[in-house]
Amino acid sequence: MPVTGQTAAPAELETLHEVAQQIRVDGIRASTRAGSGHPTSSMSAADLITVLAARHLRYDFAHPALPTNDHLIFSKGHASPLLYSLYKACGAVDDAELMTYRTYGSRLQGHPTPIIPWVDVATGSLGQGLPIGVGVALAGKYLDRLPYRVWVLCGDSELAEGSIWEALDKAAHYGLDNLCIIVDVNRLGQRGETELGWDMEAYRRRVEAFGCRALVIDGHNLGEIDGAYVDARETTGRPAVILARTIKGKGFSEIEDKEGWHGVALKPDLAVRAIDELGGERDLHIEVRKPDKGTPAIKPERAKITLPTYKLGDKVPTRKAYGDALVALGARPEVVALDGEVSNSTHADEFKQAFPDRFFEMFIAEQQLVSAAVGMQVRGYIPFASTFAAFFSRAYDFIRMAAISQANIRLSGSHAGSEIGADGPSQMALEDLAAMRAVHGSTVLYPSDAVSAAHLVAEMADRPGISYIRTTRNGYPVLYDNGDTFPIGGAKVLRRSDSDRAAVVAAGVTVHGALAAAETLAAEGINLRVIDCYSIKPIATEVLAEAARDCGGTLVVVEDHYPEGGLAAAVMEALAGSEHPPRIYHLAVRDVPGSGRTSDLLAAEGIDADAIAQAARHAATTTSKSAGGQ
Numbered sequence: 001m002p003v004t005g006q007t008a009a010p011a012e013l014e015t016l017h018e019v020a021q022q023i024r025v026d027g028i029r030a031s032t033r034a035g036s037g038h039p040t041s042s043m044s045a046a047d048l049i050t051v052l053a054a055r056h057l058r059y060d061f062a063h064p065a066l067p068t069n070d071h072l073i074f075s076k077g078h079a080s081p082l083l084y085s086l087y088k089a090c091g092a093v094d095d096a097e098l099m100t101y102r103t104y105g106s107r108l109q110g111h112p113t114p115i116i117p118w119v120d121v122a123t124g125s126l127g128q129g130l131p132i133g134v135g136v137a138l139a140g141k142y143l144d145r146l147p148y149r150v151w152v153l154c155g156d157s158e159l160a161e162g163s164i165w166e167a168l169d170k171a172a173h174y175g176l177d178n179l180c181i182i183v184d185v186n187r188l189g190q191r192g193e194t195e196l197g198w199d200m201e202a203y204r205r206r207v208e209a210f211g212c213r214a215l216v217i218d219g220h221n222l223g224e225i226d227g228a229y230v231d232a233r234e235t236t237g238r239p240a241v242i243l244a245r246t247i248k249g250k251g252f253s254e255i256e257d258k259e260g261w262h263g264v265a266l267k268p269d270l271a272v273r274a275i276d277e278l279g280g281e282r283d284l285h286i287e288v289r290k291p292d293k294g295t296p297a298i299k300p301e302r303a304k305i306t307l308p309t310y311k312l313g314d315k316v317p318t319r320k321a322y323g324d325a326l327v328a329l330g331a332r333p334e335v336v337a338l339d340g341e342v343s344n345s346t347h348a349d350e351f352k353q354a355f356p357d358r359f360f361e362m363f364i365a366e367q368q369l370v371s372a373a374v375g376m377q378v379r380g381y382i383p384f385a386s387t388f389a390a391f392f393s394r395a396y397d398f399i400r401m402a403a404i405s406q407a408n409i410r411l412s413g414s415h416a417g418s419e420i421g422a423d424g425p426s427q428m429a430l431e432d433l434a435a436m437r438a439v440h441g442s443t444v445l446y447p448s449d450a451v452s453a454a455h456l457v458a459e460m461a462d463r464p465g466i467s468y469i470r471t472t473r474n475g476y477p478v479l480y481d482n483g484d485t486f487p488i489g490g491a492k493v494l495r496r497s498d499s500d501r502a503a504v505v506a507a508g509v510t511v512h513g514a515l516a517a518a519e520t521l522a523a524e525g526i527n528l529r530v531i532d533c534y535s536i537k538p539i540a541t542e543v544l545a546e547a548a549r550d551c552g553g554t555l556v557v558v559e560d561h562y563p564e565g566g567l568a569a570a571v572m573e574a575l576a577g578s579e580h581p582p583r584i585y586h587l588a589v590r591d592v593p594g595s596g597r598t599s600d601l602l603a604a605e606g607i608d609a610d611a612i613a614q615a616a617r618h619a620a621t622t623t624s625k626s627a628g629g630q
């Protein structure tokens with residue numbers, strides 16, 4: 001049983017050597033049976049993981065939801081043969097299941113996912129496990145306030161990813177001494193030597209420059225490994241990084257430290273020789289120490305939420321309503337907020353002022369921003385992460401992987417579209433709706449006023465999956481009564497009559513232009529239906545279909561977004577299966593906007609009230625002529 005400050009006896013280390021050899025053998029057996037996998041990347045880290053599990057990890061495999069369990073995250077997710085062979089050694093899976101590795105229907109997939117109860121998050125896109133581990137460690141130190149540790153296994157190749165250094169920087173900034181990073185420095189990447197090879201001093205200097213404690217060891221010397229874990233556990237005020245010099249393919253001389261074996265399963269004849277050299281098959285078991293008992297400092301609570309209220313006609317930016325609503329949700333102790341150093345613009349600073357202990361500044365590090373949110377939801381928190389909408393594109397792979405992790409996170413992107421005005425195109429999210437709609441299981445919202453924004457933020461709190469709300473920079477008139485409801489998947493019909501000759505589908509800023517266009521056309525005797533499509537995914541299919549039927553089979557869709565993948569695409573996809581799909585007039589941003597006043601930009605892009613009126617007038621005239629000829 002591990003004791004902090006006391007290293008293992010030689011006899012125990014000899015037993016652990018045999019377990020590590022077994023784990024190497026089982027990784028080879030599983031990947032050879034599958035005909036694919038990464039056995040050599042697993043073999044290099046087998047000693048590191050064996051000593052960790054047997055001596056320092058505290059985990060109850062029978063109760064993975066225990067709040068005091070440690071967290072083991074494989075940032076180098078391709079080393080899944082190592083992870084699954086470890087599970088077998090710990091008694092969590094049997095040999096029969098291990099041999100289903102990478103086969104259809106098996107939970108032991110090529111890269112780990114939370115379909116396995118002991119896996120917190122999906123990994124495999126390199127550079128992500130460590131930033132997520134930072135989020136889990138933040139939850140442990142500042143929210144749960146429990147003594148569990150977060151252990152993250154990284155590969156040396158992924159240290160070329162900027163997200164790794166974002167993670168180390170924030171881990172040091174927040175003093176995450178409950179986080180230990182284990183770097184398997186085996187020198188060889190996919191196509192040859194890594195950037196630094198075995199230059200351990202270069203790794204040490206870089207790690208220390210980010211404020212972390214560096215421990216350089218021989219990754220195959222079990223005594224050094226054990227001592228490094230003891231040192232890591234005793235490190236205070238900063239995270240420890242164990243830099244372990246290892247050999248890829250360790251244990252089988254024919255492939256040790258040789259290029260060309262990354263991601264290559266051994267052929268059966270070669271596997272037989274490897275298993276023989278490693279001492280043959282074994283059936284040894286590790287007794288992982290169970291965690292101490294403990295209760296999180298923060299417990300979920302269904303508190304009464306009183307949303308902010310607004311006066312009809314007042315001009316309020318929806319980003320301000322986001323901040324107001326976030327403060328209201330703060331009555332629930334499990335709600336946390338994160339921001340990317342723009343909280344005075346996203347209005348997340350309101351939450352910071354009200355609940356400073358549950359606000360986390362990630363600075364200009366959007367990948368870490370999203371990852372920290374993913375890590376916190378692992379521990380059951382309800383994270384809201386905000387930045388300018390355009391900057392979420394830097395973290396898109398992290399959002400994509402969060403969906404694979406079955407994570408529940410909420411993202412708020414402000415300053416979207418050409419509506420922002422003089423800041424220019426570098427700040428204008430014009431692709432965000434398309435990107436977020438493409439994420440599996442996502443929810444995409446774009447409110448037009450403060451009331452709908454506040455209600456939708458509240459809806460997001462208990463929404464599973466990835467939720468995204470797009471907010472505007474400028475203030476626009478409040479359109480709705482505070483008592484109105486805005487269910488996700490719904491839409492609001494703001495104007496309608498029995499004689500509507502055209503329908504405009506809008507969202508966010510363009511709703512206000514559509515209403516102005518309707519006033520213009522009403523003076524000409526043309527009734528225009530106006531639909532506020534505040535929920536873009538899921539979308540109100542029946543409301544749209546009814547409008548198409550009532551208005552001659554034509555819809556005018558207007559959006560402050562590029563033409564591809566946004567609101568119009570959502571509308572067309574929703575109605576594509578109709579017996580008579582509507583004709584779509586599509587107004588969108590079709591070039592790269594410049595700087596200027598909002599009114600000038602909306603006009604230049606052909607999405608302002610005048611452009612909407614012109615398109616709707618044409619649609620109404622065309623529809624009338626078509627009807628007259630029938």
